[in-house]
Amino acid sequence: MKTIFTLAVALVVAACAVQGYEPIVDRGHPEFNQARYSRDLAQCRQYADQVSPAEGAFAGGLLGALVGAGIGAATGGAMGDAGKGALIGTAAGGSTGIIAGAGAGIADQVSVIRNCLRGRGHAVLR
Secondary structure (H helix, E strand, O other): OOHHHHHHHHHHHHHHHHHHOOOOOOOOOOOHHHHHHHHHHHHHHHOOOOOOOOHHHHHHHHHHHHHHHHHHHHHHHHOOOHHHHHHHHHHHHHHHHHHHHHHHHHHHHHHHHHHHHOOOOEOOOO
């Protein structure tokens, strides 16, 4: 249940993150034009929407759950209850993997926006 909640929170944050992302551009650049920049940013955000943080969250959660289960089973086995250790490890690893995977997906989206704007001639600083 905790893992499902973590996934839901990660997906909501991921959905909002890129639409609110505003890169830092050199507005003092001699060729800067606000109308062109606004139009290009909107189009670049549409490209970024093609990268799905949800896929990264799902893959990260799955990998984290598998690794966590293995580590938890080994630790639990040493303490006398491998099953309980595996369950705890699965929950902890899955939650961590979901957050990391969603974060990687968001970083990919930000990268798409920056590269898109640079490709259109904007001086993107960050």
